[in-house]
Amino acid sequence: MLSRTAENLFWSARYIERADSLARLLEVGYRISLIPNTERGYTNEWESILETSGIKNEYLKKYKTISKEKIIFFLLFDPENSSSVKNCIKTARENIRMVRTAVTLEVWNAVNSSYHELDKNLKDTKNILKELPEIIEWTKKQVNLIRGTILNTQLINDGYDFLILGTYFERADFTARIVNVKYFILLPSINYVGGDIDNFQWSLMLRSISSFRAFKWAYGGQEITYTKIIDFLILNMTCPRSLIFSIEKINHHIGRLSKLYKQTSTSQKKIGLMYKNIKNLSASKITDIGLHEFLKSFIEEINFVYKKFEQKYFFGSER
Amino acid sequence: MYNEVYKNSKVRKFYNQIYDWAMSLPENVVVKKKNEAENLFKKIGITFSVYNNFDSTERLIPFDMFPRIISSTEWKKIKRGVIQRALAVNAFLNDIYNSGEIIKAKLIPEDLIYKNPAYEVKMIGFKVPKKIYSPIIGSDIVRINEKTFKVLEDNCRTPSGVSYMIENREIMMRMFPELFEKLKIETVENYPNYLLDTLKSLAPRKCNKEPKVVILTPGSLNSAYYEHSFLADLMGVELVQGNDLFVDESITFMKTTRGPEKVDIIYRRIDDKFIDPITFDSSSLIGIPGLFDSYKSGNVNICSAPGSGIADDKAIYSYIPEIIKFYLGEEPILENVKTWRCCEEDAKKYVLNNLNKLVVKEVHGSGGYGLLIGSKSSKKEIEIFRKKILSNPSNYIAQPILELSSVPIFDKKKLSPRHVDLRPFCLVGANKTKLVDGGLTRVALNQGSLVVNSSQGGGVKDTWILNE
Numbered sequence: 211m212l213s214r215t216a217e218n219l220f221w222s223a224r225y226i227e228r229a230d231s232l233a234r235l236l237e238v239g240y241r242i243s244l245i246p247n248t249e250r251g252y253t254n255e256w257e258s259i260l261e262t263s264g265i266k267n268e269y270l271k272k273y274k275t276i277s278k279e280k281i282i283f284f285l286l287f288d289p290e291n292s293s294s295v296k297n298c299i300k301t302a303r304e305n306i307r308m309v310r311t312a313v314t315l316e317v318w319n320a321v322n323s324s325y326h327e328l329d330k331n332l333k334d335t336k337n338i339l340k341e342l343p344e345i346i347e348w349t350k351k352q353v354n355l356i357r358g359t360i361l362n363t364q365l366i367n368d369g370y371d372f373l374i375l376g377t378y379f380e381r382a383d384f385t386a387r388i389v390n391v392k393y394f395i396l397l398p399s400i401n402y403v404g405g406d407i408d409n410f411q412w413s414l415m416l417r418s419i420s421s422f423r424a425f426k427w428a429y430g431g432q433e434i435t436y437t438k439i440i441d442f443l444i445l446n447m448t449c450p451r452s453l454i455f456s457i458e459k460i461n462h463h464i465g466r467l468s469k470l471y472k473q474t475s476t477s478q479k480k481i482g483l484m485y486k487n488i489k490n491l492s493a494s495k496i497t498d499i500g501l502h503e504f505l506k507s508f509i510e511e512i513n514f515v516y517k518k519f520e521q522k523y524f525f526g527s528e529r
Numbered sequence: 530m531y532n533e534v535y536k537n538s539k540v541r542k543f544y545n546q547i548y549d550w551a552m553s554l555p556e557n558v559v560v561k562k563k564n565e566a567e568n569l570f571k572k573i574g575i576t577f578s579v580y581n582n583f584d585s586t587e588r589l590i591p592f593d594m595f596p597r598i599i600s601s602t603e604w605k606k607i608k609r610g611v612i613q614r615a616l617a618v619n620a621f622l623n624d625i626y627n628s629g630e631i632i633k634a635k636l637i638p639e640d641l642i643y644k645n646p647a648y649e650v651k652m653i654g655f656k657v658p659k660k661i662y663s664p665i666i667g668s669d670i671v672r673i674n675e676k677t678f679k680v681l682e683d684n685c686r687t688p689s690g691v692s693y694m695i696e697n698r699e700i701m702m703r704m705f706p707e708l709f710e711k712l713k714i715e716t717v718e719n720y721p722n723y724l725l726d727t728l729k730s731l732a733p734r735k736c737n738k739e740p741k742v743v744i745l746t747p748g749s750l751n752s753a754y755y756e757h758s759f760l761a762d763l764m765g766v767e768l769v770q771g772n773d774l775f776v777d778e779s780i781t782f783m784k785t786t787r788g789p790e791k792v793d794i795i796y797r798r799i800d801d802k803f804i805d806p807i808t809f810d811s812s813s814l815i816g817i818p819g820l821f822d823s824y825k826s827g828n829v830n831i832c833s834a835p836g837s838g839i840a841d842d843k844a845i846y847s848y849i850p851e852i853i854k855f856y857l858g859e860e861p862i863l864e865n866v867k868t869w870r871c872c873e874e875d876a877k878k879y880v881l882n883n884l885n886k887l888v889v890k891e892v893h894g895s896g897g898y899g900l901l902i903g904s905k906s907s908k909k910e911i912e913i914f915r916k917k918i919l920s921n922p923s924n925y926i927a928q929p930i931l932e933l934s935s936v937p938i939f940d941k942k943k944l945s946p947r948h949v950d951l952r953p954f955c956l957v958g959a960n961k962t963k964l965v966d967g968g969l970t971r972v973a974l975n976q977g978s979l980v981v982n983s984s985q986g987g988g989v990k991d992t993w994i995l996n997e
Contacts, residue, residue, distance in 0.1 A: 211785055211787075212769060212773050212783060212784065212785055212786075213773070213784040213785060213786055215767075216786045307749050307758075308749045310755075310758040310759075310762065311758055311761050311762040311768055326571065368786060467786070471786065471787045523786045526784050
């Protein structure tokens, strides 16, 4: 497969995953805005949503002040925000369009019609706050449709591996970031552990990765504690948004590529090591290392894997 | 004006069934089907980009559901005529880049070839694989009357539109399967196979295994990008951009996830001047440094060959009848349109005195840009062209304003005639020259308009060759 084709497939899947993550973040924001809260606390939440999505600086450059409507517009539709939901879907489509022949007609149709519908949604939107739930629902539905089409219609060949890798590199990054932005609410030293505020904050975090109910099922409806959340978001193999889940997938699919091409690579060795290490971790060990420190080095390591992966398969040399 | 459907207010025999069908469609069904067709095009992603100075936007090419029919007798003649021209054009290109017999025979003025900007001096003396310079030729044909089809031009570089020929058919078959049961319509779906066979037959000298074919595109912003990816998909070959390829020791490779892979035949859809920044335009970002060297070393073939464009120069066009006679010893099967070359003094005089009755074209223009239709232009526009011709006469040719034949379109409530042309696609391989039985019918959607280009209000129709 052409290196560029692989790169386009990878990034289209990555942008689709990003659109999904943004929609979930906005869902949390929307929930907060429905719950009575102090003005300050509420502003903080929107700010942390900006931080998690990694575009706070871009936003502040354009709008100066934190405003709910502006943030929603910025995250959903703003053409100047390269990571807005609209631009994510647009970029995903452009990437797929460039390699139209590497995906099935069904996948192309799913991506292409999402793009055209989104364009229409944007034009029809009159009150962005009121219509937010529908837009969020629509986005999640489209992403699921696209992903389902990929799973059901693509050949399970190297192109498929690059698509899946795009998804999980993005997801690992996103989950790590969302936990990192809020790591302080998972610190054991806070003395009102178990209080209402914690429960509220924790449930928001779970919701933002769509795992609120999943968590309850996974832990048999037990009381939420910070160790359980750490375990769930980082170490639980049954949670599709946990770090270990993404790492396992990346390890698996890079492994498949190495086998298919009969070539080893630095990224393969490194991700193998990461997977081995994370399997041997426990929530208490992470607390000992320090959650923030753990996440910081996790993000660095996964970025290193990506850099090596990109050099090997997209640029043609591992230097 | 020749109406292809009616003859003395009666419907022609082979249009009978289609006409009855069209008349029987209730208005709401026509509207519904129109929307359906549009949605299909949108879904498949058949769009083209329209260039202006600021941005390029994707648009749907308008599709009309009333098919254009050509009888098998008419088609046989067109087919023979198109093949004849394609062979003559290739013989001509081979000659002018080698011994130049036609110039020695004084059939074409020397300056028109050797001083032509489209003449590529770097190609002189080079032995092009199998002597085929232009393997894909799209001739634009217009119908003047019952008997006469004339060729307006032969596009020898990288003619586009073939994807519409195939997709128009797909869409018609999906929407109106009953018509295909009733009538025997020749299929066009073999085109991609024919194209691949043709390209594979043109392997370069140093290729001794199954040749690797790729399509080279300028990228997804190009107006014909959909077609590039469509053809790559149907032929099962890679669609590459300049930066996917590189040349090492005169061998051309593509970058793949497994490492470099050798490429033998490049069906390029980019212009000569952009293919290699070392040899041609150094500012080209879409080319491959060293490609021309690789080509001349016999390691890779570039289709069409650099320098083929001279054959679709509009001044050369006027010599095609002579070219056919000279190389093939045959009379032209399809007529040319009468052409005045403004570089000739008498012709120039005539043109300047009759601007309101003529179409004036730039010798190197294309896409319906840079032309004057005398009868449809204001005095001011005509005067602008007069000055242009006077200042650079050899840059212009003039032709009579042709009354293109018409075929109806579904215009809101009723059928309404519009002018059409026809572009069949002729494939010239090492041993075989062929074309599928069909072509692209372009239609000028504005009433009375003679410009069928998609960039200027043109649409397309499915074209049926009947198997009688």
